[in-house]
Amino acid sequence: MNNLAIIGLATMGKNLAKNFASKGKQVAVFNRTYLRTEELISEQVIGIIGYQELSECIKSLEIPRVVVVLVKAGEAVDHTIEQLLPLLSANDTIIEMGNSHFRDTLARQTLCKKNNIYLIGCGISGGEEGALYGPSLMPSGDKTAMSHILPLLELIAAKDFNGNPCVTNLGAEGSGHFVKMIHNGIEYAMMQGIAEVYDMMRFLGIEHEDQVEFFNTANSGSTTSYLLEITTKVLKRMEQGIPFIDQIVDVAGSKGTGKWTVQTALELDVAIPTISAALMARMMSSRAQALKPLVIDLEHEIESIHPTLFTQQFVTSTLHGIFVTSYLQGLEIILAANKQYDWNIDLKEVLRIWQGGCIIRSQVLTELNGIFDSPVALQNLYTDTLEEISSAVRVLASLSGDMPRPIVHASYDYVVALLSETLPTNFIQGLRDYFGAHGFELKDKPGSYTGGWYPGRPMTKME
C-alpha cells in the first residue's frame, strides 16, 4: 500500500514527491493532466507510483489516508477537495500546501469536517529546491490529525540551526497559512531592501564587481541569509558581457500574499510601514512602467557623496536594519492575530522553523528570539536598528539627486516613531476634536474630554 498521495505535479509537487520517496515513503502521485504524471514516471524514481485516475490513486493508500494537495491556490484547490471528498473516508487527512489565504483554509476545514475528513492547511516555503531537499513547513489544523501527520512532515522538512526539523504545529484553523502569508510579507520587504541597496550602488556608479563584493561580504555574520546568497548569484550572471539583471524589465510581479499581509495588518490595526512600502514599491513599478512616456532625466550629482560613506559597514548595517524591521512587523501581526482570533501561535517556534529551508531564512532570526518578552531587549534592538537605518537615511540625504527609497524611509520612520518621546499626533487629536468633537485625552487628567475651542462652549468630560 502507498503511504501517502500527492495531487498536483507542477515543480513543487513533483519535488515534494521525490523528497518523500527519498525518505523511504511509497508515494502515489496524480495530476489533472496525465502528461505530467507520465513525465515523472519516466524518471523512474524509486517509491513514486503514478496513477491516471484519482480514484485509483486514493484507493492505493494505507488507512487512514494522507493526501497532500499542491495545486494552484484558489479555485483549483476547491475543485480538488470536492473531487477528493467522495473518495475519502472518516479520519483521512488532506494536507493543503498551496499559498492559500488563511480564511479559505478555514472555510475548507469546515467543509471537510462536515465530511469527517481532517484538513491541515500547511504553508510551505523554499521554492523548488526546498521542496526537493527540505522546505520549511507551517501546518495547522485539528490536533488528532496533526499528531498523525507531523512525523511525516518532519521527515522531509529542512533542519533548523540545531538540526531539528523546520516544522511545528502552529495551532488551530488557518494559522499555518497565516504564518506563511506573513513569511511572504517579510520576503517582499527583505527583497525590496536588497533592491534599494543595489539601486544606491548603481546610482553611485559603483563598479559591477564591487557591487557583487559588497553583497557577498554582507552575506556573513548576523546578516547571513538565503536572499543575500542568491543576490550575489543573480548579480553575477553575465550575458554578452553585461550583467543580465540590466536586461530584466523593472516591473515586479506578485501573486497576492504580500497584499494579503498588508490587508490583514490593516484589519488587525497593526502598523507595518516597511512591509507596506515593499508592496507599494512593486505596485508603483507597474504604474511607472505605464507612465514611461513621461519619464524625465532626473539629475544625479554623485560627486556630493563622500566616498568613505558608502562602505561595507554601511551596506551590511542598512540591510540588517531593514531585515530586523521587516521581521518585527511580521511578528507584530502574528501577535495581534493571536489576540484577535484566539490563536496560540508560538513566536519562538515560528522563528525556529524559518531558520532552514525557507526564503527568509537568516541569522537575524536568532536575534529576535523572545524579543517581545523583554522590553529592555526590544528597546535595545529598536535603538540599534535606529542607528543603522538613520545612517542610511543620512547617506541618502547627502546625495543630491532624486530617487525613491521607500523601504529605507519606512523603516526609519518605524523605529524613530516607536522610540520618540512625543509624536505630533496630539495635533491630530486637536483638529479631530475641533471639527468633529471626537475627543482627546489630557496628560494631567484621566478620562476623555472634548471642546473648549469656541467661546461659551467649555471643555467637558466625555462619558
Ligand code: 6PG
Ligand atoms: C516561498 C515563496 C513562494 C512565493 C513566491 C512568489 O516561500 O517559497 O514565498 O511561496 O510564492 O516567492 O511570490 P510573489 O509572486 O508574490 O512574489
